[in-house]
Amino acid sequence: MKPFTDLYWRLDATTGTNEKVDALREYFAAAPPEDAACAIEVLSGGRQLRAVSTALLREWAAEAAGIPLWLVEECYAHVGDLAETLALVLPHAGADAAAEGVGMGLAECMRTTIVELRAADDEQKRATVEHVWQRLAPRERIVWHKLLTGGCRVGVSRTLVARALAEVAGVDPAVMAHRLMGQPRADAESYRSLMTSEPTEADARRPYPFFLASAIECEPSDLGSVTDWIAEWKWDGMRAQLVRRGADATLWSRGEELVNESFPEIVTAAAMIPAGTVLDGELLAVRDDALLGFAAVSKRSGRRRVPKKLLEEVPCVFVAYDLLEVDGIDIRGLPLAERRTRLESIVPLPFTPGAGPVAADGATVIETAAVTSRLLHSPRVIGDSWECLATARATSRDRGVEGLMLKRRSSPYGVGRVRGDWWKWKIEPLEIDAVLLYAQAGHGRRAGLHSDYTLGVWHEGRLVPVAKAYSGLADTEIVELDRIVRATTLERHGPVRVVQPTQVLQLAFEGISRSTRHKSGVAVRFPRIVRWRREKTPPEAGTLADLMRLIEMSSVDAAADREAVP
Amino acid sequence: MADLLTVTDAGLYCAQGDFYIDPWRRVPRAIITHAHADHARSGCGRYLCAAPGTLVLRSRVGNASPIDSLRHGETLSINGVQVSLHPAGHVLGSAQVRLSHGGTTWVVTGDYKLEADPTCAPFEPVECDVFVTESTFGLPVYRWQDPGTIAAEINAWWRANRDAGRTSVLLAYALGKAQRLAAAVDPSIGPIIGHGAVMKMVEAYRASGVRLPPIDRVPPRARKMGGGRALVIAPPSVAGSRWLGIFGETSVAMASGWMTLRGVRRRRGFDKGFVVSDHADFPGLLTAIAASRARRVLVTHGFTDTLARLLQERGVDASVLPTRFTGEAAPDAAVAGDDDIGDGDQADTREPPEPDELPEEQA
Numbered sequence: 001m002k003p004f005t006d007l008y009w010r011l012d013a014t015t016g017t018n019e020k021v022d023a024l025r026e027y028f029a030a031a032p033p034e035d036a037a038c039a040i041e042v043l044s045g046g047r048q049l050r051a052v053s054t055a056l057l058r059e060w061a062a063e064a065a066g067i068p069l070w071l072v073e074e075c076y077a078h079v080g081d082l083a084e085t086l087a088l089v090l091p092h093a094g095a096d097a098a099a100e101g102v103g104m105g106l107a108e109c110m111r112t113t114i115v116e117l118r119a120a121d122d123e124q125k126r127a128t129v130e131h132v133w134q135r136l137a138p139r140e141r142i143v144w145h146k147l148l149t150g151g152c153r154v155g156v157s158r159t160l161v162a163r164a165l166a167e168v169a170g171v172d173p174a175v176m177a178h179r180l181m182g183q184p185r186a187d188a189e190s191y192r193s194l195m196t197s198e199p200t201e202a203d204a205r206r207p208y209p210f211f212l213a214s215a216i217e218c219e220p221s222d223l224g225s226v227t228d229w230i231a232e233w234k235w236d237g238m239r240a241q242l243v244r245r246g247a248d249a250t251l252w253s254r255g256e257e258l259v260n261e262s263f264p265e266i267v268t269a270a271a272m273i274p275a276g277t278v279l280d281g282e283l284l285a286v287r288d289d290a291l292l293g294f295a296a297v298s299k300r301s302g303r304r305r306v307p308k309k310l311l312e313e314v315p316c317v318f319v320a321y322d323l324l325e326v327d328g329i330d331i332r333g334l335p336l337a338e339r340r341t342r343l344e345s346i347v348p349l350p351f352t353p354g355a356g357p358v359a360a361d362g363a364t365v366i367e368t369a370a371v372t373s374r375l376l377h378s379p380r381v382i383g384d385s386w387e388c389l390a391t392a393r394a395t396s397r398d399r400g401v402e403g404l405m406l407k408r409r410s411s412p413y414g415v416g417r418v419r420g421d422w423w424k425w426k427i428e429p430l431e432i433d434a435v436l437l438y439a440q441a442g443h444g445r446r447a448g449l450h451s452d453y454t455l456g457v458w459h460e461g462r463l464v465p466v467a468k469a470y471s472g473l474a475d476t477e478i479v480e481l482d483r484i485v486r487a488t489t490l491e492r493h494g495p496v497r498v499v500q501p502t503q504v505l506q507l508a509f510e511g512i513s514r515s516t517r518h519k520s521g522v523a524v525r526f527p528r529i530v531r532w533r534r535e536k537t538p539p540e541a542g543t544l545a546d547l548m549r550l551i552e553m554s555s556v557d558a559a560a561d562r563e564a565v566p
Numbered sequence: 567m568a569d570l571l572t573v574t575d576a577g578l579y580c581a582q583g584d585f586y587i588d589p590w591r592r593v594p595r596a597i598i599t600h601a602h603a604d605h606a607r608s609g610c611g612r613y614l615c616a617a618p619g620t621l622v623l624r625s626r627v628g629n630a631s632p633i634d635s636l637r638h639g640e641t642l643s644i645n646g647v648q649v650s651l652h653p654a655g656h657v658l659g660s661a662q663v664r665l666s667h668g669g670t671t672w673v674v675t676g677d678y679k680l681e682a683d684p685t686c687a688p689f690e691p692v693e694c695d696v697f698v699t700e701s702t703f704g705l706p707v708y709r710w711q712d713p714g715t716i717a718a719e720i721n722a723w724w725r726a727n728r729d730a731g732r733t734s735v736l737l738a739y740a741l742g743k744a745q746r747l748a749a750a751v752d753p754s755i756g757p758i759i760g761h762g763a764v765m766k767m768v769e770a771y772r773a774s775g776v777r778l779p780p781i782d783r784v785p786p787r788a789r790k791m792g793g794g795r796a797l798v799i800a801p802p803s804v805a806g807s808r809w810l811g812i813f814g815e816t817s818v819a820m821a822s823g824w825m826t827l828r829g830v831r832r833r834r835g836f837d838k839g840f841v842v843s844d845h846a847d848f849p850g851l852l853t854a855i856a857a858s859r860a861r862r863v864l865v866t867h868g869f870t871d872t873l874a875r876l877l878q879e880r881g882v883d884a885s886v887l888p889t890r891f892t893g894e895a896a897p898d899a900a901v902a903g904d905d906d907i908g909d910g911d912q913a914d915t916r917e918p919p920e921p922d923e924l925p926e927e928q929a
Contacts, residue, residue, distance in 0.1 A: 012828070012832070065706060067706050067876075068876070068879065070875075071705075071706060071872065071876060074705065074869075074872050075705050075706060075707045078705055078707070078869075079707055079827055079829070080829055081828065081829065084827070084828055085707060088706075088707035088708075088709070088826065089706045089707055092709070142828075443829075446829065446833065447827060447828075447829030447830070448827065448829060448830065449833075475833065
């Protein structure tokens with residue numbers, strides 16, 4: 001257990017990529033296969049189950065520490081991390097017991113003190129938990145608590161884990177990334193096959209690591225000649241890979257989860273393409289020729305079994321924009337232009353919602369076709385100058401898309417987020433000035449600082465809450481705002497402080513729709529703070545009527561409205 | 567009968583004796599528990615402090631006003647109120663103020679700690695009727711390790727940096743903690759260098775008879791110093807400043823009780839955090855409160871509501887004393903950099919308040 005907790009804290013202590021890879025490599029080089037397999041699962045954020053409820057843990061910790069439960073809760077509100085809070089309030093382990101530790105490796109520790117605990121009764125659970133507590137120092141307890149409650153997330157990307165493992169195994173990082181896809185079992189045997197230099201049988205159904213785009217940071221014209229680039233719409237859906245190999249098809253989310261059951265119609269449609277094909281694209285919800293937006297797709301994606309009614313209400317299509325494998329051959333190294341040409345021959349129909357030929361001042365779509373199939377390709381957006389593409393991009397909101405994707409014609413399909421070849425050129429977000437109404441202490445890095453804000457706008461002379469935002473301010477601004485929050489607190493409800501409305505923040509969001517679940521009647525998507533409008537006073541902030549006007553401007557919402565009214 | 571102390575706009579006031587304790591405004595007569603900036607303001611008519619702290623207080627408040635002193639335990643009558651000062655173990659000369667009048671005894675702790683500190687007299691429990699205690703670290707997550715263990719951690723960090731050719735920069739409040747750390751580390755590892763603000767207090771400590779290892783000063787307009795071997799002790803305000811540039815490659819560590827929390831360590835972006843405080847930890851607060859045998863406890867400066875509620879549940883007559891010191895101390899205060907608590911005599915070494923010291927709102 002100790003090598004893993006040491007790794008956890010080494011990763012926690014640095015933001016340097018190389019230092020993280022060093023720590024990972026040293027860990028994997030020394031760890032027994034069984035422990036290493038377990039560590040990979042934890043590090044890559046695999047699904048973890050909670051062995052003991054946090055309510056019970058809090059109770060037991062309070063008793064062990066000889067303090068009332070409310071005081072544990074106060075500590076939690078201050079610390080912002082339950083695993084850490086409990087680790088710190090518990091009595092310090094006796095020197096002898098702590099030196100002994102739990103005396104087992106990560107895998108055995110997880111099996112005997114966590115996995116097997118799930119089936120145990122509360123009394124057995126408590127005995128095990130108290131036994132472990134006595135043998136761990138606070139910094140080890142934190143990690144164990146996180147494992148125990150199923151919330152162990154480590155600040156390391158899958159790409160870095162793959163890089164370190166590739167170095168240990170002596171294989172190409174891309175091969176390792178590929179092997180890591182698709183939930184390998186966490187046992188010694190699967191670890192050995194992961195680390196082998198031979199191709200493995202499980203390769204058959206695996207998707208490829210996703211290539212990720214970055215937000216563009218310059219003027220598109222700085223990217224060089226427009227002819228070097230292929231533009232596509234940036235769809236508002238869920239990224240996925242459709243793997244058609246052998247007799248069956250598998251659909252994988254970017255979270256590397258198999259989502260066949262959530263999108264049965266796509267899997268059925270995949271029978272139409274030849275075996276040995278892998279498509280990269282987007283799952284989109286579309287009904288009556290209108291896009292329903294990301295929220296609709298996510299209604300589907302969470303389901304293990306999709307009810308018939310939902311299948312009818314939220315029909316989905318797979319819109320492919322890349323071809324990674326043809327006739328069983330990995331073609332990711334070919335230039336994008338060639339991959340696209342081949343894609344368009346395998347999936348000939350372009351996805352063109354909104355009916356009819358799409359032409360926007362110099363930008364035209366290659367082909368048009370009604371949405372008749374479940375399997376389509378994302379049409380190229382043609383523009384012979386950056387100005388033309390900018391004009392096309394300006395129509396994004398009306399189309400229900402997020403903007404344009406710019407992909408270099410000559411680019412191979414990479415692994416992870418490699419900057420330079422794929423850019424997201426999103427439309428400017430919707431914005432409004434809103435007033436800070438409530439604040440709550442953040443977690444993790446922002447523990448103890450009031451960094452989670454509820455913002456409101458004016459309606460009939462009163463401020464109504466419209467969004468919660470967690471990000472966007474600089475650390476120094478958060479610290480400063482934290483003081484204002486503390487100094488202007490009117491009421492406290494547990495961790496939430498109601499403040500005097502004195503501060504105006506500029507709020508940006510990606511989408512807005514009517515909502516019956518929100519008191520204000522509107523729901524905003526991806527709200528975040530753009531800047532602190534220190535020069536503004538609350539009376540100058542926006543109104544609910546302003547937001548309603550934004551809804552009217554948004555055609556995505558028009559579709560959502562249709563959905564809401566049967 | 568009337569309380570011996572009340573909170574006024576100017577600070578904690580004893581009407582019977584007509585004096586203030588740690589006033590936050592200029593008043594004719596002030597008793598000072600210790601010389602940290604939020605407890606000792608300049609410009610009062612007359613000061614009274616514990617004898618070992620006279621020079622330190624003088625260096626803080628300047629030469630304009632007379633400073634009277636009392637030996638620890640010595641009693642002075644001020645307008646009929648018996649006043650004595652007892653060691654608080656916080657920094658050199660820090661004192662608890664004991665007031666006795668009309669058969670009632672009050673003790674105001676100021677800031678205090680129970681751990682051993684070679685640079686000041688140890689905390690002395692004083693029995694009283696009413697105990698006014700700070701509560702900076704009044705949550706059970708705050709429990710200090712043995713000072714020897716922390717010193718060993720700091721030495722190990724310093725040694726590893728030295729072996730890698732990096733200068734070790736230890737950020738600590740210039741009065742008290744800097745001297746305590748200098749006395750605790752192993753000077754055989756390499757040279758110790760003090761920031762100007764630290765050296766001012768080092769001199770006051772030495773002049774008061776406290777033994778400290780040799781500490782080098784940074785000469786004006788130094789271009790290069792430390793040679794990758796030194797331990798530099800400096801106030802937290804230098805973090806990220808150009809001043810650090812003269813030391814070449816550095817590893818920067820912060821010494822503060824707030825370093826207990828992972829979130830604070832990460833947020834501040836230091837290479838290392840050492841959990842060292844000159845305040846009592848949670849068990850220390852409870853120990854001191856019990857040792858006072860007070861029938862009434864007034865909680866100030868820190869996690870006041872929480873500690874008062876816990877004491878009430880345990881059958882103690884406890885309440886919050888709403889002073890300017892009240893509130894959650896802000897761990898990030900030094901980062902915000904907008905707290906000037908008036909150490910104005912040397913702009914280039916202006917110290918921000920130590921996080922430990924910082925009340926929620928400054929006047």
